[in-house]
Amino acid sequence: MSDRYGTDVLKTDWRVPPRGRAQEVEAEHGLVVEDVDTGWCGAVVRVEKAGGMQVVHLEDRRGRVKGFPLGPGFLLDGAPVILTVPTAESRARSAAAAAARSRTASGSVRVTHRRARVASGSRIWVEGRHDAELVEKVWGDDLRVEGVVVEMLDGIDDVADLVRKFAPTADRRLGVLVDHLVAGTKETRIVAEAARVSPHVRILGHPYVDVWQSVKPARLGLEAWPVIERGRSWKHGILAELGWPHASQADVARGWKKILGSVRSYSDLEPTLLASVEELIDFVTVT
Structure with missing residues (x-):
């Protein structure tokens, strides 16, 4: 039988706010949150101690930065959170991410604020x-x-x-x-x-x-690339050995995309x- 009167409200925690209870979240660099009181939305750029209290600075999409007391009063993806001081581990993680962003995929120092050159003759x-x-x-x-x-x-x-x-x-x-x-x-x-x-x-x-x-074969979970015998299409043979579709050129193209994606x-x-x-x-x- 259906419950014509609905759920027994006394069996639930009626004190839980509509958005749920606030969870503690470290104020890691780049975390995007919204200040409940002002509606200011921005990414965490730094946390520092000022005037005897911890302050989190948020940068909005226009590049403006504003400071707020660290603690409760923020929303993360619409849910309430309590921002806490980042741990040494999260700071190290942020530093590693920043270092990675400063390098190109080739390992070169990334050049910023400079447009690509017009193609040379070379x-x-x-x-x-x-x-x-x-x-x-x-x-x-x-x-x-x-x-x-x-x-x-x-x-x-x-x-x-x-x-x-x-x-x-x-x-x-x-x-x-x-x-x-x-x-x-x-x-x-x-x-x-x-x-x-x-x-x-x-x-x-x-x-x-x-x-x-x-x-490197390890990127595909292999110890070494399979050896394909002479007379057999190398790419189709590789895909077959990997257990991937290999009947058509479209299969070869999709296989390469997976390899390139690794x-x-x-x-x-x-x-x-x-x-x-x-x-x-x-x-x-x-x-």
Whole structure:
């Protein structure tokens, strides 16, 4: 039977405020709260002792900063909270986050308050979309600051002719990143011919069958990348070994997105690739 008179109010805590009881929350840097009395909403920028009391300073979206007594009287996502002094652990966490924000994915010091340069004449060529997307994710911020554009090659068989057409100079340099650059392969012979075209081109590579392998396998929960036998599509084989869909090119594209998504910074890439890309960037940005 339904209760026509509703819940017994005496069995509930009728003293609980409509928004719930206030919970203690550390006033960590960046925490966005609202002052109940004034409606001021902002992010915590610092907590300090002033006039014998703890004061939390909140910065609103216009960059204005206002101080409030630390303690009760704040809302966090609409729920009441009591702001407390951050612990040493949370302060260390905030400092680490600030340090991370000061670095790009490549580990370089992040340049702020400076627009990206207009593209220079220098270029870096890479083999295929996946190489370009990986370089963009890790080194994109650095390249924009330097005004260097990354362009895709559809294979390197004709790279010597392409270098001749580009006609690199001391002020308009060219760097080329090549997949599977291993001694004795056709890639090595092609690169040697192209490198003789001009002293203002530098061609470097990595030993991996595909740029996928330059991502450390641990990022995918692997001890090592699977070995795919000759005659089998390498990318489809890798996806099959990982237990991911691999029947179509759309599956390959989705698989690469998952792999690329596992890359957080340069530390997730193999040193061989890092060294080659960094050297190419240095070469094309020499002034």
